[in-house]
Amino acid sequence: xxxxxxxxxxxxxxxxxxxxxxxxxxxxxxxxxxxxxxxxxxxxxxxxxxxxxxxxxxxxxxxxxxxxxxxxxxxxxxxxxxxxxxxxxxxxxxxxxxxxxxxxxxxxxxxxxxxxxxxxxxxxxxxxxxxxxxxxxxxxxxxxxxxxxxxxxxxxxxxxxxxxxxxxxxxxxxxxxxxxxxxxxxxxxxxxxxxxxxxxxxxxxxxxxxxxxxxxxxxxxxxxxxxxxxxxxxxxxxxxxxxxxxxxxxxxxxxxxxxxxxxxxxxxxxxxxxxxxxxxxxxxxxxxxxxxxxxxxxxxxxxxxxxxxxxxxxxxxxxxxxxxxxxxxxxxxxxxxxxxxxxxxxxxxxxxxxxxxxxxxxxxxxxxxxxxxxxxxxxxxxxxxxxxxxxxxxxxxxxxxxxxxxxxxxxxxxxxxxxxxxxxxxxxxxxxxxxxxxxxxxxxxxxxxx
Amino acid sequence: xxxxxxxxxxxxxxxxxxxxxxxxxxxxxxxxxxxxxxxxxxxxxxxxxxxxxxxxxxxxxxxxxxxxxxxxxxxxxxxxxxxxxxxxxxxxxxxxxxxxxxxxxxxxxxxxxxxxxxxxxxxxxxxxxxxxxxxxxxxxxxxxxxxxxxxxxxxxxxxxxxxxxxxxxxxxxxxxxxxxxxxxxxxxxxxxxxxxxxxxxxxxxxxxxxxxxxxxxxxxxxxxxxxxxxxxxxxxxxxxxxxxxxxxxxxxxxxxxxxxxxxxxxxxxxxxxxxxxxxxxxxxxxxxxxxxxxxxxxxxxxxxxxxxxxxxxxxxxxxxxxxxxxxxxxxxxxxxxxxxxxxxxxxxxxxxxxxxxxxxxxxxxxxxxxxxxxxxxxxxxxxxxxxxxxxxxxxxxxxxxxxxxxxxxxxxxxxxxxxxxxxxxxxxxxxxxxxxxxxxxxxxxxxxxxxxxxxxxxxxxxxxxxxxxxxxxxxxxxxxxxxxxxxxxxxxxxxxxxxxxxxxxxxxxxxxxxxxxxxxxxxxxxxx
Ligand SMILES: Nc1ncnc2c1ncn2[C@@H]1O[C@H](COP(=O)(O)OP(=O)(O)OP(=O)(O)O)[C@@H](O)[C@H]1O
Ligand SMILES: [Mg+2]
Numbered sequence: 001x002x003x004x005x006x007x008x009x010x011x012x013x014x015x016x017x018x019x020x021x022x023x024x025x026x027x028x029x030x031x032x033x034x035x036x037x038x039x040x041x042x043x044x045x046x047x048x049x050x051x052x053x054x055x056x057x058x059x060x061x062x063x064x065x066x067x068x069x070x071x072x073x074x075x076x077x078x079x080x081x082x083x084x085x086x087x088x089x090x091x092x093x094x095x096x097x098x099x100x101x102x103x104x105x106x107x108x109x110x111x112x113x114x115x116x117x118x119x120x121x122x123x124x125x126x127x128x129x130x131x132x133x134x135x136x137x138x139x140x141x142x143x144x145x146x147x148x149x150x151x152x153x154x155x156x157x158x159x160x161x162x163x164x165x166x167x168x169x170x171x172x173x174x175x176x177x178x179x180x181x182x183x184x185x186x187x188x189x190x191x192x193x194x195x196x197x198x199x200x201x202x203x204x205x206x207x208x209x210x211x212x213x214x215x216x217x218x219x220x221x222x223x224x225x226x227x228x229x230x231x232x233x234x235x236x237x238x239x240x241x242x243x244x245x246x247x248x249x250x251x252x253x254x255x256x257x258x259x260x261x262x263x264x265x266x267x268x269x270x271x272x273x274x275x276x277x278x279x280x281x282x283x284x285x286x287x288x289x290x291x292x293x294x295x296x297x298x299x300x301x302x303x304x305x306x307x308x309x310x311x312x313x314x315x316x317x318x319x320x321x322x323x324x325x326x327x328x329x330x331x332x333x334x335x336x337x338x339x340x341x342x343x344x345x346x347x348x349x350x351x352x353x354x355x356x357x358x359x360x361x362x363x364x365x366x367x368x369x370x371x372x373x374x375x376x377x378x379x380x381x382x383x384x385x386x387x388x389x390x391x392x393x394x395x396x397x398x399x400x401x402x403x404x405x406x407x408x409x410x411x412x413x414x415x416x417x418x419x420x421x422x423x424x425x426x427x428x429x430x431x432x433x434x435x436x437x438x439x440x441x442x443x444x445x446x447x448x449x450x
Numbered sequence: 451x452x453x454x455x456x457x458x459x460x461x462x463x464x465x466x467x468x469x470x471x472x473x474x475x476x477x478x479x480x481x482x483x484x485x486x487x488x489x490x491x492x493x494x495x496x497x498x499x500x501x502x503x504x505x506x507x508x509x510x511x512x513x514x515x516x517x518x519x520x521x522x523x524x525x526x527x528x529x530x531x532x533x534x535x536x537x538x539x540x541x542x543x544x545x546x547x548x549x550x551x552x553x554x555x556x557x558x559x560x561x562x563x564x565x566x567x568x569x570x571x572x573x574x575x576x577x578x579x580x581x582x583x584x585x586x587x588x589x590x591x592x593x594x595x596x597x598x599x600x601x602x603x604x605x606x607x608x609x610x611x612x613x614x615x616x617x618x619x620x621x622x623x624x625x626x627x628x629x630x631x632x633x634x635x636x637x638x639x640x641x642x643x644x645x646x647x648x649x650x651x652x653x654x655x656x657x658x659x660x661x662x663x664x665x666x667x668x669x670x671x672x673x674x675x676x677x678x679x680x681x682x683x684x685x686x687x688x689x690x691x692x693x694x695x696x697x698x699x700x701x702x703x704x705x706x707x708x709x710x711x712x713x714x715x716x717x718x719x720x721x722x723x724x725x726x727x728x729x730x731x732x733x734x735x736x737x738x739x740x741x742x743x744x745x746x747x748x749x750x751x752x753x754x755x756x757x758x759x760x761x762x763x764x765x766x767x768x769x770x771x772x773x774x775x776x777x778x779x780x781x782x783x784x785x786x787x788x789x790x791x792x793x794x795x796x797x798x799x800x801x802x803x804x805x806x807x808x809x810x811x812x813x814x815x816x817x818x819x820x821x822x823x824x825x826x827x828x829x830x831x832x833x834x835x836x837x838x839x840x841x842x843x844x845x846x847x848x849x850x851x852x853x854x855x856x857x858x859x860x861x862x863x864x865x866x867x868x869x870x871x872x873x874x875x876x877x878x879x880x881x882x883x884x885x886x887x888x889x890x891x892x893x894x895x896x897x898x899x900x901x902x903x904x905x906x907x908x909x910x911x912x913x914x915x916x917x918x919x920x921x922x923x924x925x926x927x928x929x930x931x932x933x934x935x936x937x938x939x940x941x942x943x944x945x946x947x948x949x950x951x952x953x954x955x956x957x958x959x960x961x962x963x964x965x966x967x968x969x970x971x972x973x974x975x976x977x978x
Contacts (some may be wrong), residue, residue: 200848257844259836266833269822276780276819277834277887278805336824 018330018342022349029356036359037352040231044238048159048306050351051240052077052299054344056322057329058251059295061343062288064326065255065268067335068117068124070292072131073322074315077300079135080105081310084301085148095153099301106297109135110290118285127289132319140312147311150304158305160239171229172236179225183218190214240302247295251340264288269336324371325350328378349374471496471661472517472630477528479512479521481874483866486512487526488685494630494663494678499656501672502665503703504682505906506878507864510665511555513682514632517663518552519545532630549629553619553636555665555877555904556817561608566590568607569622593621597651611765613644620651631655631662635877637671638904641765641932649675667878667906669700681706708908716939717911719918723942724755728895728926733787735775745771745782747951753895753926758917760941761930762966768950769930770814773897777811778804805834810893812884814900814930820884821872828854828868830883835891857886862912877904885913889920896920897928902936914940934963946970 030037037043056073063070084102087093093101109131116127162174169176190210197204204210228237255261266274267284275281299318304310329346331338353374357367472494479487487509494500502510515521517530519539530537532548539545542552559568566586575586590603599617607615616636623631633652637645649671652662666672672679679698681688688706691698704712729752737743745768753759761769774781776789778801788795791807798804804811813819821830831854832839839849854868861882865875872883881904888896898917902910917927917940931937937944944961946953946969954969 196848200851253844257847259840259843259845262829262833262836262845265825266822269824270818272819273821275801276777276811276813278778278801280800280802336822 018345018349022345022352025349025352025356029352029359033356033359037356038227040227040235042355042359043227044231044235044241046351046355047241047244048238049355050347051238051244052303052306053318053321053325053351054244054347055247055295055299055302056318057325057343057347058247058340059292060319060322061326061329061331061338061340062251062255062264063124063292064323064331064333065264065335065338066285066288067268067271068285068289069323070113070124070128070131070289070296071319072113072128072135073292073296073299074318075132075135075139076106076109076293076296077303077315077318078139078310078312079109079142080297080300081304081314082139082143082148085150085304085310086142088151088154089148095151098150098154099157102297102301103294106294106300107290109297110293111286113293114286114289117289118282124289139310139314143310143312145312147309149309154301155305155308156239157243158240158302158307160305161234162236162239162242164234164236171226172231175225175229175236178237178242179221179229182221182225186214186217186221240306243298243302247298248340248344255340260284260287265336321350322347324375328375330382346378349378469496470494471533473529473531474513474517475529475531477513477516477526477530479509479516479526483870486685487516490528490682490685490687492680492687492690494661496661497656497659498661498677499652499675500661500663501676501679502663502682503667503669503672503679503707504688505707506882506904506909507876508682508906509685510682511634511876514552514634514663514665517545518542518550518632520552546626549627550632551623551626551628551630552632553616553623553634555634555638557612557615557619557639559607559615559618559622562606564604564606565594565601565610565618566603568618569593569625571622573626589625590621593625594618596624597621598647611644612639613641613647613765616640616644616648617651620648624655629661631660633662633664635665635667635904637666637668642934644765645671667904667910669703669907672703673698673700679703679706683707683709704907707906712907712911715907715911715914715935717915717918719922721758721921721942722756724757724924726752726754727792728753729790729793730776731788731790733772733776734785735771735782735787736785738782744785745950746775746787747949748787749947749950749952751945751952751955753928755924755926756921757943758921758927758929758941760937760944761928761947762934762937762944763932763947763970765932767947767970769947770899771950772947773811773899773928773930774813776804777801777809777897780804780811805891808892808894809897810834810888810891810895811897812888812899812901814903816877816880816884821880821887823871823873825872826869827858827863827865827872827875827883830872831857831868831886831890834887838890853890857883857890861886861916862909878906878909881905882909882913885916889916893925895926895928897930899930900932901929902931902933934966937966938963948972 026037056077060070060073080102083105084098087101088095088098113124113127113131116122117124162172162178164172164174166173190213194204194210205213225237228235228241255264263274263279263284266277266279267281271281274284300310300315303314307314325347326338326343327333327346328349329338329342329344331343350371353371354367357370362370470493472492474490474492477487477490478485490509490513492500492502492513502513504510512521516526516528519541522540523538530539532550537545537548539548545552560571563571566583569590570586575582575589577585587603594601594603594617597617597620599614599621601610601614607618610618616639619636620631637648640648645668652664653675656662664672664676676693676698678690678692680690681703683706691702691706696702701711731750733746733749734744735746737745749772751759761772763769771781775784776798778798780801789798790796796807798807798809817823822833825833828850832845832850836845839846839853851868857863858865858868863875863882863886864879872880875883881901885898885901896917901917902913905913917929921927929937929941938961941961942958943955944958944966945955946966948970953972956965956969
């Protein structure tokens with residue numbers, strides 16, 4: 001079983017441990033609750049109820065990679081929420097203008113915080129600690145500590161569903177189309193990888209393996225499609241979920257495949273070397289801090305959409321949830337390490353825990369205790385692995401290169417065959433791997449570990 | 451397990467006996483995908499200075515890390531026998547306890563702490579939990595006297611020169627009752643004078659019975675000081691040469707290292723020198739930390755197409771400061787001066803501007819300035835020239851891979867895979883990666899700051915060849931080097947830099963060691 005999985009996805013089976021942990025968690029709760037977890041209503045709730053924290057985690061991982069932290073996101077979300085809600089109610093602007101306004105507010109707040117961090121040189125921790133108080137105050141001052149409702153259209157982005165159309169397939173057709181698109185992408189990717197392997201002159205995986213791999217992924221997609229599409233009539237894969245997926249794809253590509261993404265990791269990994277390579281550290285800091293506040297504004301709007309009103313206590317403790325998700329997802333406190341996809345998995349682990357424990361009737365007191373322990377255990381596991389010279393779980397998950405077999409008999413000069421970059425996830429980030437050596441590894445020059 | 455007495459007691463032993471004090475037998479050490487050491491054996495005689503030579507990535511540092519417990523017992527195969535006893539070190543502390551102290555390839559002092567604090571770091575002189583600073587101070591003074599370093603023990607280490615820092619490292623080792631001192635490329639960052647001092651010190655310590663193992667790529671130093679040389683190639687011991695069996699000359703060592711003689715240290719090259727295309731006039735820069743102190747004092751220089759220009763000077767003469775301030779003002783506070791490219795004044799206020807004017811600067815300190823140690827070889831190589839492989843805002847990963855592969859083969863970077871992290875490379879191979887990173891930007895002017903630091907003879911030859919080929923293609927190259935033979939052998943014209951001022955310029959034909967030395971050390975009487 002292990003062997004076949006290994007040949008299927010190329011690389012080490014351990015790299016699936018984090019995803020595996022998530023799946024195991026889901027399964028565990030599924031059994032403990034007699035099947036209450038994997039029901040259309042529950043998964044929709046799970047996505048809707050956590051989308052805003054997951055959106056924050058996307059921005060937060062970038063902030064943590066550059067070596068800062070953002071404590072203000074909950075307050076920024078709340079401040080944006082109240083401004084948007086009031087503008088719609090009192091100025092009568094349409095809902096879409098409200099969204100634009102919200103994005104602008106986020107950008108303005110982001111520019112403010114980015115300016116302090118990048119151009120004045122105040123650490124992000126301090127700047128955003130100030131922002132945490134400041135924007136909470138702004139929310140309560142502007143809203144006079146009242147709750148302000150938002151119109152129905154606005155609620156779509158927080159709790160809406162995709163529309164129903166076309167023939168009766170027994171499933172929500174919009175969800176079905178998304179599922180089909182995802183499956184087409186999986187197949188297309190297989191073909192592309194194969195072509196690429198041929199182009200750069202390496203042995204592509206066998207057709208059987210490729211078909212198996214694509215098949216397995218498509219089965220998963222089909223199941224998810226069914227799960228979301230077969231709910232109560234009128235429900236579907238929820239709008240916040242679509243937004244989240246779109247943002248994850250966008251930011252995954254941004255961090256892994258674009259120049260700004262490279263600059264973010266470069267600045268986080270070694271600021272001096274980055275600036276001597278022509279990276280503007282200030283601009284990078286500014287961009288990342290500003291981006292975080294924009295995403296916080298998005299999260300704030302999704303939240304008021306879901307809760308139908310903006311209130312004075314919105315967004316309390318969100319920053320901590322987002323930060324926890326990022327660290328469970330394998331980021332390093334010292335910066336330079338972390339991925340968007342890893343952080344989302346980290347966030348989903350937390351979300352599943354919350355949800356499953358709640359379904360089991362565990363009180364919020366004990367849920368908190370368990371979540372705290374899980375955070376500690378996940379990071380401890382990472383640290384332990386790094387000390388053993390092994391990449392972190394997430395490092396495994398998202399490296400582009402297969403791990404060398406544990407026993408290599410060839411001499412040092414024999415080059416291991418380069419496998420086509422064919423992991424299940426297209427992410428390219430071997431960072432955690434190298435970080436393992438750099439940071440905690442007793443085997444590097446002791447010098448590195450001041 | 452026997453506990454070792456301090457060095458001074460060891461002095462009582464019969465120094466003359468050529469006893470084997472350390473034996474490493476059949477050491478094999480593997481990393482995932484790399485067999486760094488394959489059945490290596492080495493025997494070190496008491497009181498010897500035993501050198502270890504080999505190409506970059508041969509496994510020298512790894513062998514020493516095995517010996518000093520950085521790689522604990524059980525993570526490698528083979529045995530270590532110290533004075534007839536098998537030893538199994540759990541960690542560095544354990545090997546220090548047995549009298550083995552290693553000074554790593556990169557300095558490990560903490561710049562913000564004082565000399566005393568650094569020397570006793572982790573070994574604090576404490577009485578019932580409180581540090582006895584007076585005692586530590588006195589002991590530091592004694593240790594500094596032993597290494598011949600005349601500085602105030604309260605000085606912050608960052609205020610010391612590299613050579614002095616190296617002496618502090620040795621003082622630190624002596625504070626630990628060392629009986630076997632391991633030095634991994636101790637002189638690679640030192641200028642000739644400091645190197646000579648260090649070698650002299652080692653010789654003195656040897657006279658008092660200390661055994662040392664020294665790794666170095668400076669074969670002339672080895673020839674001068676070593677009693678025995680073990681040569682390692684690709685993780686395998688090639689041979690051990692003893693001084694009694696004939697002199698340890700450089701050629702003999704090279705033959706062992708690369709399997710053949712090197713006729714010349716520099717490839718043949720006929721310079722074709724064209725027009726001046728890069729010129730700096732009246733360059734004046736202020737120290738960023740000390741207001742009012744100038745690190746460049748009205749420097750003028752130029753580079754012609756096809757020319758290799760050397761900047762010679764002692765450590766701290768201001769060559770790096772000059773280069774970095776020209777390179778997008780990445781150092782210091784600009785005061786005055788102009789840069790002309792092809793006769794046109796340009797402003798290079800940022801590194802980006804310098805890069806887009808096709809200037810490249812390869813820094814001297816690869817680990818802190820040259821690269822992100824968390825990155826892979828592949829990403830590092832393209833990191834200064836991302837624009838070249840970006841299409842429609844997306845990085846073309848095929849092009850990236852191809853570029854990395856191209857430099858891996860042309861620079862002979864020793865690694866199983868370009869997706870490997872740069873942190874795993876040997877020191878010399880990291881240097882090659884940084885070189886590749888800047889060659890990838892296809893510069894018109896390439897500034898190299900100590901380009902061959904820590905690089906083996908064979909690779910040096912290759913790098914000289916690369917520099918010459920760039921020059922032959924009509925580019926300009928500036929080489930900053932503290933090794934005079936390198937400057938003399940490679941450069942067409944040499945500027946001598948002294949105390950932030952260009953003290954003179956000599957052409958290749960007229961240049962010799964003495965002349966340069968004189969220019970490099972002339973104190974500026976006119977300053978008053
Ligand atoms: N932590 C590590 N993980 C994987 N490979 C490593 C690690 N450390 C060293 N290596 C590999 O082991 C080999 C020997 O490295 P080592 O540092 O001992 O070389 P060296 O002889 O000291 O070279 P140099 O002269 O360049 O310092 C190299 O191929 C290197 O890439
Ligand atoms: Mg080495």
